[in-house]
Amino acid sequence: MSAIQSNLSASQYGYDMVVGVTQASINATMKSFLDKYKGHEFVMCYVYQTDPTTNKGSWVSKPFEDIKQEIGGDPFSIPDGAPSDNALLQKLYQMKFGFAFRASIGLPTEFPLDKIPNVIVLDKGNSLVTYNLVCKNFEVLNLTNNFGDITWSNISQSSQSEPWVFSFNVNLDLRSSDSAFAYLPKSVQDKVKNLSPGSMFSVQQLYLDLNTAGLDSAPSISGLDPTSDAYIFLTRTFINSYFKDLQKNNQSGDNPDGNFLLGYSIKPSKPGPTPSIVPTDLNFLVSPYLDSSGNPTKDYDMYTLNYLIMADDHHMPAAVPFGWNWVEKANEANFNGVMAIKKAAFVDYLNKLFSPQLNSVSFSTSCSIDCVNPVKMRYNIGMQAATGALKYQVVNDGSSKVLTYSYTKSSNASKDFCWGNWGNITFKYTVDSEVHLTGNTIQVITTTTAWMHVNVDGGVAEGNFVKYKSTVDYQLGVDAYGQLKVTLVGGKPNVKDESDDINPGVWGTIVTAGTYKGFIKEIKGYLTVIETFLSNYNNQILAMLNGSHVWVFPGGKTFVFKNVQFSNNQDLVADVTYAEPTAERLNKTMTAASMKKEEAELQLH
Known part of the structure; x- marks a missing residue:
């Protein structure tokens, strides 16, 4: 049931190229770069204002720096449960302050790895995945005014027993008319597909792909009433506001091309050669891990996220599950996935x-x-x-x-x-x-x-x-x-x-x-x-x-390649490993990634 059976020429497939990487390797790599990422801190504050025209009140955002200047201090310095006569708290009350969020993307350091969920879980079906967003730091402020009785909450993720998790349900079928992708602006769609052979398989690009859907399940935040306005705004607006803010900062800062997310890239120690097959269309498919009888198992770590790729403007066929495993369990420690080139292309x-x-x-x-x-x-x-x-x-x-x-x-x-x-x-x-x-x-x-x-x-x-x-x-x-x-x-x-x-x-x-x-x-x-x-x-x-016309696989800036061979059906197949070096505290628990530090260097913007 291995990649030696690859048969992309079969009528039900027809893809020019497929890259399949395991759930375990994706998460090892994703956690690795999140662990090292020093991201932009994001703060959103809300005050209650009444529209003089309609005489209706609503929560509106107010710049954090303006609030600090008006009260002469930092509201996040006010301890949880502070008494109502606290001087800074009284000033917040006078300006009709309601709540605020402060967060930065990354892997929280206060929790053991077994408490941090997988970033990506391939458990939903052919094109659906579960995406779990965890922040390095997360704080929530909430001022409740119950007929003059002021209650103040200052709660943080770091003081909890488990991290706060935002779970998304993402449809990665880029051909589907009812997926979130179909409603994105053309400019964003182009960034999500990103058909550049050097970076389209990178974890930061996948991270962008996964941020194209709405929140699937609300987080459980200890100490914050799930019926409060703060909780409602947190789950409804925080994520969208955060990524809009990231995009704005990237466009004006070190990443002027507006490449949404983390300003993070993997840079090879030497430039890679031009690939021999240039993608012109992309779709995704999740393949289950099959037992010896060809039946799906629940070994989700061995499930593969497959990049379905067409070249030369060939038509993209429908996404159809494969009848073999791209990576066998016996080999999971040796490589992260497989890149297969259709026989006809090679x-x-x-x-x-x-x-x-x-x-x-x-x-x-x-x-x-x-x-x-x-x-x-x-x-x-x-x-x-x-x-x-x-x-x-x-x-x-x-x-x-x-x-x-x-x-x-x-x-x-x-x-x-x-x-x-x-x-x-x-x-x-x-x-x-x-x-x-x-x-x-x-x-x-x-x-x-x-x-x-x-x-x-x-x-x-x-x-x-x-x-x-x-x-x-x-x-x-x-x-x-x-x-x-x-x-x-x-x-x-x-x-x-x-x-x-x-x-x-x-x-x-x-x-x-x-x-x-x-x-x-x-x-x-x-x-x-x-x-x-x-x-x-x-x-x-x-x-x-x-010579100069040597065959070059795409993805040389993302993967380390080895063990090239032909399948039984003459597809050209190579084993791939993410080039992203593993963070020190992840080395002992993420051996499945087998990442080579000498093959890449980090460039954090």
Whole structure:
């Protein structure tokens, strides 16, 4: 039930690329960057005002700095349960102060990790996820006036036994007309999709994706009456106000592109290469962890959030659960997820890479025959490089073969010689090549054949004067940034000489006075150059695979790549690990993430 079964070409899927990362790894990475994030502090204060036109009163926000200036102090310094004669409290009462919130996003340090819930829980179905927002610091002020009886509350998350959690129910189906995404402005939709291959898989980008829905369940805040205006405003307006404030500060501060959330990025220690597949559309899907019978389990940490990706403006199919696990439980400590490229996408890349090299082994032919005297024949054969665009053909026969090429050119000549002699000659040149994908190997099998028929006065010599078959195994590896590294198995191509032993026969020897064998030897010697052409072809392929056109997976700024191989259905599959380094206090409990600190550095704005 593993990624070796990946079959994105199946009719129910059809995605050009899929990235599947486990719930455990997402949360380990998300908690890691939240633990280190030093975010913008957010404060909202509300006072009661009466509209002079309508004579109706309502709670309106008032700048925190204005309130501090008017009362000559900080309302958050007033202790919980302060008496009504407290000087600052009396000033708040006079300005009709009601309540205030102060918070900053991050991971609270006062609680053990087992008290902090997963940020993301993949427990809702195909496209629904639970998103839990926890703040590093959270304080709530509430002034209650009951007919002149003033009650003051100053409560904070840090003094509680458990952190305050805001839970969201998020529909990540970006194609659905009834998801929150459909109601976002176009500019925000573009930020949520963020099809930049370098950052679209990053945890901060996912954090943005997850902040596109309303609050699903209200938090339980100890000490705050759930029927109070403070609680109602907290659950209805706090989240929206917070992220609007973040957006405003990002646009005017260090992150002027307005990329909503945290001003946080992962920066590789060296720039990554341009990816070979550029996403043009994105959707999400949650896949359950399946048992050996293919039935969903409740092992949510092994569920995967899947990025469904299309390239070249291909149409995005419907989101359909996969029939295999992207990550097996036995491997959860080794990598966080899988990136799979559809067979057709990678085969198209190989076709574009390999086909131009076919001109180096494809030739047209020419030949002529004559005689010098009754027993000496004169011949001429020629090979000219083929012109025009030559191309492999794609194969989809269920086998490991994905590309095939067949080429044939022939020429012939005949002549009546002097002294009543005669002769004819045919020269046929063929190339057959196949490309197979299996395991972690690209295998190229190429056969070049020079077949000739020579007849002098009825003395015939024919067959494969030369025939070379090369089998070359290019073994795939991948570096940390998603760039394929290819080595030649055995260090050189395996070339077999399958040429025929050409025998002119007794009559051919007689009519040419024994010169026929020398003629044959001379032709075979000339045609051995084909082996050189074949070797050059194989070396050109290796150079192309490792050169400027090398295949590069997207996501090199977010993931560390390893263990590339082909699935049973020839999808190109690589294991990925988040490049985000784990925070020190998370190291002991989040080994599933297996993050490499040397692969990335933090850049906090």
